[in-house]
Amino acid sequence: MVKNNSAQTVIKKIISGLLKKNITPNLIIGGILLFGFVFIGIFAPHVTPHDADEMHYEHLKETPSTTFLLGTDRYGRDILSRVIVGTRTTLLMALTSTLLALFLGVIVGTTSSFYGGVVDIVLMRINDIFMSFPTLIFAMLVIGVLGPSMTNGIIAIGIIYAPRVTRVVRAQALNIVHLEYIDAAKVRGEFSLYIIFREMLPNLWPTIIVEGSIRLGYAILLTASLGYIGLGPPPPTPDWGLMAYSERGYMFETPWPVFAPCIAIVIAVIGVNLFGEGLKDILLAKGSRTKEAKV
Amino acid sequence: MGKFGRCFMDDFMRFIIKRLGITAVLLVIISMIIFWICQLMPGDAVDMMLGGIALQSLGETTVEDLRKELGLNLPVYQQYFKWASGVIHGDLGTSYIMKAPIAPLVISRLKTSLLLAVPASLMMIVCGLALGIISAVKEKTWIDNSISFVSLSMLSVPAFLTGSLFIYIFSVKLNWIPPAFNAINMEGIGFFQMMGSYFGILIFPSLTLGFESIAYVNRQTRASMIEELKTNYVRTAVLKGVPPRSVVMRHALRNGLLPAITVIAFNVGQIIAGTVIIEAVFSYPGIGALMVDAIKFRDVPLILATMLIISASYVFANLFADILYTQLNPRIKYA
Numbered sequence: 178m179v180k181n182n183s184a185q186t187v188i189k190k191i192i193s194g195l196l197k198k199n200i201t202p203n204l205i206i207g208g209i210l211l212f213g214f215v216f217i218g219i220f221a222p223h224v225t226p227h228d229a230d231e232m233h234y235e236h237l238k239e240t241p242s243t244t245f246l247l248g249t250d251r252y253g254r255d256i257l258s259r260v261i262v263g264t265r266t267t268l269l270m271a272l273t274s275t276l277l278a279l280f281l282g283v284i285v286g287t288t289s290s291f292y293g294g295v296v297d298i299v300l301m302r303i304n305d306i307f308m309s310f311p312t313l314i315f316a317m318l319v320i321g322v323l324g325p326s327m328t329n330g331i332i333a334i335g336i337i338y339a340p341r342v343t344r345v346v347r348a349q350a351l352n353i354v355h356l357e358y359i360d361a362a363k364v365r366g367e368f369s370l371y372i373i374f375r376e377m378l379p380n381l382w383p384t385i386i387v388e389g390s391i392r393l394g395y396a397i398l399l400t401a402s403l404g405y406i407g408l409g410p411p412p413p414t415p416d417w418g419l420m421a422y423s424e425r426g427y428m429f430e431t432p433w434p435v436f437a438p439c440i441a442i443v444i445a446v447i448g449v450n451l452f453g454e455g456l457k458d459i460l461l462a463k464g465s466r467t468k469e470a471k472v
Numbered sequence: 473m474g475k476f477g478r479c480f481m482d483d484f485m486r487f488i489i490k491r492l493g494i495t496a497v498l499l500v501i502i503s504m505i506i507f508w509i510c511q512l513m514p515g516d517a518v519d520m521m522l523g524g525i526a527l528q529s530l531g532e533t534t535v536e537d538l539r540k541e542l543g544l545n546l547p548v549y550q551q552y553f554k555w556a557s558g559v560i561h562g563d564l565g566t567s568y569i570m571k572a573p574i575a576p577l578v579i580s581r582l583k584t585s586l587l588l589a590v591p592a593s594l595m596m597i598v599c600g601l602a603l604g605i606i607s608a609v610k611e612k613t614w615i616d617n618s619i620s621f622v623s624l625s626m627l628s629v630p631a632f633l634t635g636s637l638f639i640y641i642f643s644v645k646l647n648w649i650p651p652a653f654n655a656i657n658m659e660g661i662g663f664f665q666m667m668g669s670y671f672g673i674l675i676f677p678s679l680t681l682g683f684e685s686i687a688y689v690n691r692q693t694r695a696s697m698i699e700e701l702k703t704n705y706v707r708t709a710v711l712k713g714v715p716p717r718s719v720v721m722r723h724a725l726r727n728g729l730l731p732a733i734t735v736i737a738f739n740v741g742q743i744i745a746g747t748v749i750i751e752a753v754f755s756y757p758g759i760g761a762l763m764v765d766a767i768k769f770r771d772v773p774l775i776l777a778t779m780l781i782i783s784a785s786y787v788f789a790n791l792f793a794d795i796l797y798t799q800l801n802p803r804i805k806y807a
Contacts, residue, residue: 310786313745313746317748318767405749421632442630
């Protein structure tokens with residue numbers, strides 16, 4: 178009932194899903210938005226109409242015009258350029274922290290389900306303790322101690338999302354840990370690490386990828402929120418949350434500096450969520466989750 | 473009370489006591505984690521209070537005396553016990569920056585925050601359940617589709633965008649509410665005046681605070697109600713001529729409510745934590761804003777106090793949901 182889903186098979190599955198026109202509009206729209214943002218992020222300094230940090234003193238707090246497509250902020254910096262460069266920090270933080278959370282979550286989740294017994298109980302209790310902190314509050318504490326910077330933001334978000342990934346991965350791993358092929362590997366005398374990474378992990382990839390796409394959406398929102406309360410990258414950095422916060426006092430003159438980065442956040446999150454839904458349709462075909470749960 | 477009743481009470485009491493015990497242990501562990509993480513902060517209280525220049529001019533002996541006076545020369549676990557026994561006696565310590573006892577400050581800030589959080593939670597429960605029931609009853613019509621679409625987009629919008637939009641529309645454009653709320657003095661105002669000003673102004677930050685949670689509750693209620701409306705007992709009720717309103721509200725909702733309660737409790741916790749962002753947007757002087765300030769000024773006792781209070785309310789919200797859930801669902805045995 179469980180097919181061999183190694184990493185290549187997952188990619189093949191995605192490609193064959195695409196070829197079989199198993200694609201939903203969600204996947205297309207989400208994919209375009211997500212990879213659009215990634216593309217913009219990679220080539221950010223080359224696609225901005227102006228330098229993101231250049232101050233045009235004769236154009237302060239302007240509304241959109243042909244020169245400044247989204248207007249300028251209180252220092253006369255071009256908002257569109259700053260939003261484009263801001264893609265970089267936000268996506269980099271969100272993606273890296275999601276990967277960190279997945280990495281930690283997969284390790285703890287698989288270990289916990291594989292060994293079971295006391296190991297499982299202890300790890301899950303620790304997991305529960307970390308889950309009883311609100312995400313934003315815990316991230317604030319970690320950043321408060323380590324100091325606000327991109328790396329520390331990544332560590333904070335990664336740590337706080339890891340227990341949530343662990344839970345999902347463990348639940349799925351518990352379904353396969355009792356199957357014959359795992360027993361066979363044990364009887365063959367394989368090492369635990371081999372069984373976890375070569376026998377169990379391939380069947381967990383679809384779950385991990387879908388969970389990763391869900392986490393990425395949350396991570397973008399959390400990154401932006403941290404930036405907003407001033408615990409993201411420090412001020413001159415064009416960060417979406419920070420831009421929205423630092424310009425909010427000038428809304429009486431022009432609302433663009435506040436709303437432009439916010440809209441970018443919304444589009445990015447919607448893109449990630451749609452893409453995740455599309456991936457879910459391909460990887461976890463309808464009913465497959467419940468079917469596997471009965472195994 | 474018959475034999476059955478006594479048995480039930482015993483089981484229930486045992487369950488409550490066990491749950492309370494687990495919660496107490498959890499709170500102790502949480503406080504330990506918070507305390508320990510705060511110890512990792514570079515520099516100690518004396519450095520923060522005096523600053524670099526004062527440190528040099530005072531000389532080592534005075535600084536050491538000050539450390540001793542604050543109990544910073546003790547090992548970490550002794551410092552923790554000192555702090556924890558203070559907390560149990562209602563003493564949250566003294567703020568380094570404000571040089572004032574923390575407990576009264578935190579309590580007054582908590583009150584102003586609850587002025588947002590309680591109405592936000594009520595709004596979440598009422599609106600979330602109502603919208604969820606409506607979209608389940610009208611499943612796959614334009615009403616359901618539009619509610620689902622709106623709630624899905626509510627989940628993709630950061631809270632500070634909703635807040636900024638409210639400020640832009642109602643403060644900048646319509647001039648109904650002040651752009652910053654820290655100037656409003658809530659002390660010494662009578663209850664009715666407070667309610668009046670509530671509906672005038674505070675409704676906006678509250679609504680922002682509850683926005684995301686409304687969407688979560690709505691989605692969960694919709695999903696569980698759709699499932700319930702397809703069951704045999706609902707069909708039986710419809711066929712024997714029970715009025716539709718009664719079928720939905722008295723038959724299906726009772727079971728459909730159970731999964732929603734867990735989501736509601738989780739979101740009460742989220743709302744309390746969400747005050748951090750909302751208070752930054754509206755410049756509202758609540759506990760979330762206090763925590764952000766504490767972190768920015770690296771005021772360790774204040775960070776400890778605010779973190780502990782916010783985490784504790786989160787834990788208690790979940791405890792309450794657990795108890796309510798088992799109370800409402802007779803199928804769950806008290807384990």
